[in-house]
Amino acid sequence: MDTFDESLDSVFERALATNQVMITLNDPPYGWGWTGESQGAYNGRITAVNDQVEVLALAEAATTVAATQWDVSLASLIVDAQLGTNLGRFKFKDDQAQLRLFDLLRYRSTGRDGQYKQALLFETAWRKAAPSWVFKPALTLAQYATRREAIVTTLEPAQVAAVTDERHQRAALHMWADELNEVSVEWYRVATSTFAESTIAGQLIRTIPTTYNPNRPPGELSFTAHMSTAPNSVHLLWRAARGQRFYILAKAPGAAEFQVILDGVTDKEWVGLGLAAGLWKFKGYATNADGTGEESAVIEMTIANAMAA
Secondary structure, three states, X not given: OHHHHHHHHHHHHHHHHHHHHHHXXXXXXXXXXXXXXXXXXXXXXXXXXXXXXXXXXHHHHHHHHHHHHHHHHHHHHHHHHHHHHHHHHHHOOOOHHHHHHHHOOOOOOOOHHHHHHHHHHHHHHHHHHOOOXXXXXXXXXXXXXXXXXXXXXXXXXXXXXXXXXXXXXXXXXXXXXXXXXXXXXXXXXXXXXXXXXOXXXXXXXXXXXXXXXXXXXXXXXXXXXXXXXXXXOEEEEEEOOOXXXXXXXXXXXXXOOOEEEEEXXXXXXXXXXXXXXXXXXXXXXXXXXXXXXXXXXXXXXEEOOOOOO
């Protein structure tokens, strides 16, 4: 999305400047309004695109959460499968038929499909060798099977749905931004043909940027989403026009000052784990080859503690 970020920044910059000139021309002494679209409707377009940026950020976060839940669940299954395989080889070392079931198991694949097959193969070996065997406290074959089935019945569909929604929201943002830009271009064409460059109004109109200029410091960093998806954790997403590196600072509960937690990263999201419960504050800024952008507004959120066992 980096390429579109640049395009979106350009569209936004032009639209905001256009909106301000629209307001000026609507007021005395000019009293001029474009018949193609009112200033209020145009402002509504800007708001809709800006809101959609946040909707997309939330959709991206949901995709990350769904993928993480899938991967964590699968990794947990593989850990138990590896333990069960090792213990099974020891338990059935004197029974060649049952031992062969576990000797054939290998855990080399790192892909989701491969890991799922490995987890299923272990379950099958367990079922054939000794379905009542409990090699780990409080873990029965039925419980293992339920966790394994949840991957394909719940976690995988949730991931697919999240990815689908993210694509839909990104497509909507592209479409609305394109429409906003088309209106901006047409308004500029009509306005420049109405007011000559030699007039004050004409000069004002021509201050509107019509091309993207990346050779400037970044814009102000803004957090497009922040949430706690699990106890003692936080998920942050941010953006800044023309930002190349990002610096995120946090003030922990009870701390006197902000501390840098992400120092010049290129990512635009972060999942923090193992955080102290309580009120956290976050802020940040972006840099590029042309300088440092404005610091963001401070955001606050209360992070909950894990329930005691």
